[in-house]
Amino acid sequence: MSAIAAWFTPEVIAVLIGMVKAVVILLVVIIASAWMIWVERRLLGLWQDRWGPNRVWWLGIGQVVADMVKIFMKEDWIPKFVDKPVFILAPAIAMVMTLLAFAVIPIAPGWRIIDLNVGVLFFLAVLSLSAYAVMLGGWASNSKYALFGGVRAAAQMLSYEVFMGLAMMGVVIQAGSFSFDTIVEAQTGLWYVVPQFLGFILFLLATIAATHRAPFDIPEAEQELTAGFHTEYSGMKFGMFFVAEYISITLMSALVVTLFFGGWHGPLLPPVVWFCLKTGLFMCFFILLRAALARPRYDQFMESGWKVMLPLALLNVLVTGGIVVALAAH
Amino acid sequence: MNDIKRILIGFWSNLVTLWLIFAHLWRHKDTVNYPEEMPYLPPRYRGRIILTRDPDGDERCVACNLCAAVCPVGCISLQKAERPEDGRWYPEWFRINFSRCIYCGFCEEACPTAAIQLTPDFELAEYDRQNMVYEKEHLLISGTGKYHDYNFYRVAGMSIAGKPKGAAESEAQPIDVKSLLP
Numbered sequence: 001m002s003a004i005a006a007w008f009t010p011e012v013i014a015v016l017i018g019m020v021k022a023v024v025i026l027l028v029v030i031i032a033s034a035w036m037i038w039v040e041r042r043l044l045g046l047w048q049d050r051w052g053p054n055r056v057w058w059l060g061i062g063q064v065v066a067d068m069v070k071i072f073m074k075e076d077w078i079p080k081f082v083d084k085p086v087f088i089l090a091p092a093i094a095m096v097m098t099l100l101a102f103a104v105i106p107i108a109p110g111w112r113i114i115d116l117n118v119g120v121l122f123f124l125a126v127l128s129l130s131a132y133a134v135m136l137g138g139w140a141s142n143s144k145y146a147l148f149g150g151v152r153a154a155a156q157m158l159s160y161e162v163f164m165g166l167a168m169m170g171v172v173i174q175a176g177s178f179s180f181d182t183i184v185e186a187q188t189g190l191w192y193v194v195p196q197f198l199g200f201i202l203f204l205l206a207t208i209a210a211t212h213r214a215p216f217d218i219p220e221a222e223q224e225l226t227a228g229f230h231t232e233y234s235g236m237k238f239g240m241f242f243v244a245e246y247i248s249i250t251l252m253s254a255l256v257v258t259l260f261f262g263g264w265h266g267p268l269l270p271p272v273v274w275f276c277l278k279t280g281l282f283m284c285f286f287i288l289l290r291a292a293l294a295r296p297r298y299d300q301f302m303e304s305g306w307k308v309m310l311p312l313a314l315l316n317v318l319v320t321g322g323i324v325v326a327l328a329a330h
Numbered sequence: 331m332n333d334i335k336r337i338l339i340g341f342w343s344n345l346v347t348l349w350l351i352f353a354h355l356w357r358h359k360d361t362v363n364y365p366e367e368m369p370y371l372p373p374r375y376r377g378r379i380i381l382t383r384d385p386d387g388d389e390r391c392v393a394c395n396l397c398a399a400v401c402p403v404g405c406i407s408l409q410k411a412e413r414p415e416d417g418r419w420y421p422e423w424f425r426i427n428f429s430r431c432i433y434c435g436f437c438e439e440a441c442p443t444a445a446i447q448l449t450p451d452f453e454l455a456e457y458d459r460q461n462m463v464y465e466k467e468h469l470l471i472s473g474t475g476k477y478h479d480y481n482f483y484r485v486a487g488m489s490i491a492g493k494p495k496g497a498a499e500s501e502a503q504p505i506d507v508k509s510l511l512p
Contacts, residue, residue: 047354051361292351293344308337 022103022113029102033246038063040246040287047291071242076235083140090137091233091240097130098247105254106181108264108271119180120172123255124165127210130248131157134212134219137241138229149228152298153219156209159305160216164206166313170199170320171259184263191262198316200260202309207252209301211245213286215293218301253282373476375450376433379426381466382447382475389470390445390482393421397437397446405430406437416491418483424469428454429462443482447475 038053038061045052056062078084104119106112116122131153138150172178174195175186183192193200209216220228230241257263257278264271266278296304362369371377384390393410411422437446456462474480489495496503 045361046359047351049354049357049360051359051363054363288348288352292348 018113021111025102025107025111025113026099029099029247029250030243033243033250034064034068035061036246036249036283037067037242039283040290043284043287044291047288068239071236071239074235076237079141079143079232081142082232083142086136086140087232088237090133090140091237091244093136094130094133094244095240095247097126097133098244098251101126101130101251102254104180105251105258106184106263107254107275111272112181115179115181118178120168120178120183124161124168127164128157128161130244131161131210133241133244134229137233138219141229141232143232145225145227146229146231149219149225149231152221152225153212153229155298155302156212156216156218159302160206160209160309163202163305163309163313164210166310166317167199167202167206168259169313169317170196173317173320173324180258180263184258184265187262187265191260191265193260196260196316196320198312199320200256202313202316203259204256205309207256208286208289209305211248211252211286213245213249214290215295216301217295218298221295249283249286250279253279253286256282371450371452373450375452376435376438376448378428378449378451378454379431379433379437379464379469380447380449380471380475381424381445381469382471382473382477384481384483385474385479386481387472388418388483389420390443390480391421391424392419392443392445392482394419394442396440396442400436400440402434402436403430403432418490421466424466426464426469427462428464429459444475444477444480445482449475 041063042052042054042060052060053063054060056066078087101123103113104116104122106115134153135150135157138146138148138153141147141150171183171192174192175183177183177186186192205216212219217228219225220230222228225231230238233241254275257275261278264275266274269277382390391408393408395408395410398404398406398408405427406425408424409422410419412419433448435448438448441447454462483490483493483498485499485501487495487498487501489497
């Protein structure tokens with residue numbers, strides 16, 4: 001008996017607790033993201049003067065289960081003309097990379113998988129890799145609409161990633177750290193949305209582009225490209241792209257909250273509740289964007305990205321840096 | 331300068347759009363929650379088909395076959411029979427296949443005796459397809475349907491037992507063709 005107990009040294013226990021936390025966060029993220037399918041359908045319905053799916057269980061909450069059962073039952077067909085290994089790999093990359101980015105998001109004090117001192121850079125790196133899922137998926141499909149989608153995804157990624165990183169730099173300069181934990185700690189008094197308002201607007205626009213959601217769903221523009229990069233996908237492979245998109249909405253909302261809305265900070269309620277509330281609010285905002293706004297042409301998006309957003313982001317970095325340096329000199 | 335103005339106006343207009351769509355949250359919803367909330371159906375809605383009776387309680391259908399002839403999908407079939415006691419025609423059997431019926435209402439328009447009528451009942455759903463085939467006992471109701479006073483044999487010139495030629499409502503006596511008198 002004591003031989004077994006001897007195995008549980010403090011280090012092993014710490015590792016086990018870390019693993020349990022990781023699994024809990026993973027499950028909560030996936031379930032919350034799958035639940036987004038229902039939330040989106042309900043909210044889109046309400047905003048279009050309908051009720052949306054309200055039949056299955058309470059408020060139609062079981063619609064997700066019905067949808068999942070349906071998509072699992074579907075034939076997972078791989079067309080004969082595709083590049084098979086890459087075609088199979090692409091949805092896996094989409095899932096894995098979006099989930100991986102959650103590792104650095106602090107949910108509550110002590111509730112995160114890892115506190116990297118280069119958390120922001122890690123996040124940007126993983127986000128760039130997740131764009132490969134769309135590009136490879138579009139390329140491996142060997143059909144013109146999928147290819148158009150992939151090419152557009154690449155063009156879009158080049159446009160938004162630059163000013164996305166720069167928009168985050170304002171926050172990084174103010175907090176003086178790349179670590180998400182330090183950034184959240186630094187927002188104890190004042191959320192960064194106030195001093196970094198321009199950065200917030202720029203970052204929000206970049207996150208919409210990064211999730212490939214309307215109005216910036218240019219790589220999967222239904223009206224132009226059938227379904228864009230996932231035209232040839234069916235069954236659970238399509239389902240993985242689908243869920244990855246919702247996971248990336250959850251991720252981006254969590255990130256906006258962490259960087260600009262004080263993460264877990266808030267009065268009265270426990271930190272986890274505050275974090276989830278704020279994140280949920282931003283997830284609803286993503287749906288509102290889809291319900292309300294029309295899609296720009298992709299040359300318009302690239303033009304605004306390079307000619308408007310990038311100079312503004314640079315200006316933001318310059319002014320923030322100047323003020324921080326001037327304050328430090330005092 | 332002009333460009334900056336354009337960008338700001340575009341930004342503002344998008345914000346207004348977002349607010350307008352958000353405000354739809356508490357607008358009236360067009361959806362009717364069907365099983366709990368029944369939609370209003372006008373009395374002349376074309377749903378499940380019935381066979382009606384005349385005010386005296388006899389069935390109106392005279393088995394003329396016009397409904398079966400006019401039916402564009404051929405879902406009506408019937409067999410004529412004659413009542414021995416008064417010579418009235420009636421369908422021996424009458425069958426409508428509702429899994430074929432398109433509810434066009436042509437049968438009701440064609441019917442000379444207002445026997446076949448469409449009702450505002452649309453809730454026809456069966457687990458077994460064969461149950462969609464309605465026989466006469468399923469179709470025939472005990473009431474008069476939409477036309478309460480109409481009785482074909484009382485107004486038509488057709489002679490049956492107890493009602494010879496010329497005895498119908500507003501019907502002149504038959505002309506005696508063998509007489510020269512005007």
